[in-house]
Amino acid sequence: xxxxxxxxxxxxxxxxxxxxxxxxxxxxxxxxxxxxxxxxxxxxxxxxxxxxxxxxxxxxxxxxxxxxxxxxxxxxxxxxxxxxxxxxxxxxxxxxxxxxxxxxxxxxxxxxxxxxxxxxxxxxxxxxxxxxxxxxxxxxxxxxxxxxxxxxxxxxxxxxxxxxxxxxxxxxxxx
Amino acid sequence: xxxxxxxxxxxxxxxxxxxxxxxxxxxxxxxxxxxxxxxxxxxxxxxxxxxxxxxxxxxxxxxxxxxxxxxxxxxxxxxxxxxxxxxxxxxxxxxxxxxxxxxxxxxxxxxxxxxxxxxxxxxxxxxxxxxxxxxxxxxxxxxxxxxxxxxxxxxxxxxxxxxxxxxxxxxxxxx
Numbered sequence: 001x002x003x004x005x006x007x008x009x010x011x012x013x014x015x016x017x018x019x020x021x022x023x024x025x026x027x028x029x030x031x032x033x034x035x036x037x038x039x040x041x042x043x044x045x046x047x048x049x050x051x052x053x054x055x056x057x058x059x060x061x062x063x064x065x066x067x068x069x070x071x072x073x074x075x076x077x078x079x080x081x082x083x084x085x086x087x088x089x090x091x092x093x094x095x096x097x098x099x100x101x102x103x104x105x106x107x108x109x110x111x112x113x114x115x116x117x118x119x120x121x122x123x124x125x126x127x128x129x130x131x132x133x134x135x136x137x138x139x140x141x142x143x144x145x146x147x148x149x150x151x152x153x154x155x156x157x158x159x160x161x162x163x164x165x166x167x168x169x170x171x172x173x174x175x
Numbered sequence: 176x177x178x179x180x181x182x183x184x185x186x187x188x189x190x191x192x193x194x195x196x197x198x199x200x201x202x203x204x205x206x207x208x209x210x211x212x213x214x215x216x217x218x219x220x221x222x223x224x225x226x227x228x229x230x231x232x233x234x235x236x237x238x239x240x241x242x243x244x245x246x247x248x249x250x251x252x253x254x255x256x257x258x259x260x261x262x263x264x265x266x267x268x269x270x271x272x273x274x275x276x277x278x279x280x281x282x283x284x285x286x287x288x289x290x291x292x293x294x295x296x297x298x299x300x301x302x303x304x305x306x307x308x309x310x311x312x313x314x315x316x317x318x319x320x321x322x323x324x325x326x327x328x329x330x331x332x333x334x335x336x337x338x339x340x341x342x343x344x345x346x347x348x349x350x
Contacts, residue, residue, distance in 0.1 A: 033347030
């Protein structure tokens with residue numbers, strides 16, 4: 001197992017739909033292979049449909065949310081900083097524990113972009129490769145220094161989106 | 176339910192990692208919402224880790240594979256055509272049945288690209304909107320006529336990939 005897992009760092013970024021869902025798909029695949037997964041979400045909170053479905057696989061999947069249930073708009077509050085930094089501390093612990101073959105940090109890129117997690121410190125941590133877990137980082141606006149340290153980067157580019165016709169997020173499809 | 180589902184067509188294409196996994200993530204989310212899902216795979220066959228994990232949700236998820244277990248290289252064989260066309264007939268049946276809130280057709284775009292499914296006929300079928308299922312179509316080389324008829328299109332662009340360092344697909348991560 002330790003030979004298979006070189007602790008690659010994946011980054012899914014861009015303005016298109018599919019970043020969080022790709023991380024969920026990777027989680028499902030890892031669970032199908034019998035692996036243990038830590039699934040952490042920055043900036044989010046709440047029992048989304050995907051969280052409900054992931055819980056089916058407990059205790060092989062551990063879920064944690066480090067957000068206030070809404071995206072930070074404008075200037076983040078002290079509470080946003082506190083939650084994100086606590087989340088990042090926990091995430092590092094989980095990565096280094098060696099207990100998880102896969103660690104997903106959903107919206108991590110956005111947390112870095114907003115400065116909720118110090119970029120220099122995060123990049124320094126991630127550069128200590130190989131990490132004991134495969135790491136999947138999602139969210140818009142992945143900073144260049146993060147892309148530099150990653151092994152795999154996909155940009156999800158929006159070509160078309162029905163949101164522009166005014167449709168709201170629908171249960172089971174967007175949330 | 177029928178009001179929520181307008182039968183949007185999603186296309187995930189491009190050369191980056193994340194297309195099939197995004198479709199898997201959408202499947203997981205839909206299952207978490209209590210929906211029924213048909214998950215069909217063109218050009219693929221075999222018990223991948225994700226298929227194993229999806230089976231946890233049977234009978235709410237129905238899985239079918241329409242491939243020979245390897246990607247078509249060069250000229251498709253008569254068997255590739257037969258399997259793809261049988262798959263497409265079954266997929267249309269499942270979409271029109273109204274029994275599934277979500278229908279995923281993995282590698283459908285590639286099957287169109289290779290001419291395994293007639294493009295004109297497929298686009299004509301898909302243009303009969305709204306369909307009774309949300310439809311997710313993945314694979315490289317989505318033809319322009321498919322993009323035209325879709326409601327949501329994301330291009331997964333490869334920025335970096337560790338495959339280029341010669342690494343093979345790993346169980347639980349790529350397969």
